[in-house]
Amino acid sequence: MKHSLTRMFKLLILWFTYVYLINAEDRTGCRVDVNAENHTDIYCFNIALDKNEIPLDKTVPPSEFLTLHLFRSSGSIDENSLANLRDLTTLSIDGSHLDKFILPELPRLTYVEIQSSTIPHLKGAFKNVNNLTSLSLGENTIDIDEDDLEGLNNLERLKIYKENLTLGILKHLKNLKGLRITHCNIEEIPSAAFENNPNLVTVHIGDTPVEKIGEGAFDPLKKLETLWLTTTKLKSFDSDLTKELKNLKDLGIPARALTNLNTKKLIDNSPNFSKFDFLFYDTQCPELHKLEGDLSKIKKGVSIGFLSDWRHPQKTCT
DSSP states (O other): OHHHHHHHHHHHHHHHHHHHHHHTTTOOEEEEEEEGGGEEEEEEESOEEOSSSOOOSSOOOOOSEEEEEEESOEEEEOTTSOTTOTTOSEEEEESOEEEEEOOOOOTTOOEEEEESOBOSOOTTTTTTOTTOOEEEEESOBOBOOTTTTTTOTTOOEEEEESOBOOGGGGGGOTTOOEEEEESOOOOEEOTTTTTTOTTOOEEEEESSOOOEEOTTTTTTOTTOOEEEOTTSOOSOOOGGGGTTOTTOOEEEOOGGGGTTOOHHHHHHHOTTOOEEEEEGGGGGOHHHHHHHHHHHHHOSOOEEEEEOOTTOOSOOOO
16 A cells, blocks of 8 residues: 555656646746655756856755756756756756766765767766766767766666667776666677676666677676566577576576577576566467476476566567
8 A cells, every 4th residue: 555655646746747847848947846855856948058057946945855857958067067056966967958068076966867968978977976876878869988987986777778888888887786778789798798797686688689698798797686688689598697696586588599598507507596587479489388398397486477568569589
């Protein structure tokens, strides 16, 4: 009951935010909204980021959570920007065109989201926000270089959607726990892809053209519990890839990759393993019949789960 009420409350907040954004389509400037539970949201539309301070319609009170939403804005963000909002905890940038993007010192900032925006590059963008724990990047006009995330030593969650990058961007993220990369241009997971990310618990790489996984690629991930590669172009999955994954519980791979899978060896590698994950439309894939047969012989209580998602109206079998 408690979870249902919490979920309903969150949906109401999202609904009111959506209505506000629709009604504010033609507005220019920034509005300060003080919400319940010591939350403050600042909504800025079509502003020119060419001054040290953000123009506000009222004073911002002390807040436990302070979020700045920048919609369709332009100009630059640098070390001198946001001078009147140095207590920001969350920054969201959407549909904006920035000539420069280097965040100033924002000691309370823990979450940044940038989507559908144009930014020349991210070099040095996060060097002053060492306490950032979550970063989400999606559908931006930008190439993400390998050293762009340097300095984010406390980053725990990284979500990337429709961006140009390589897995080399992970090399500086030693405390990363959750990784989600979808609809990106990654074709291979190299052997050294995760050598600097020993704290990863969840890896989700989907809707990408990954066809190859390097030998021992997942060996550094001693804490990994969920590995989801279902909507990639993998044609096979070597059970030796899980030889060091003693904490693995869930594995998602394309149904076609089951053809030569040594199911028993995979399960023996990971004593906590409990579930294979596929897509809803995979239920009729012939490869699943082989897996069901293997699991009935092994008798270790491993189940088969299916993702019911309108974004994946497809099969992953041959």
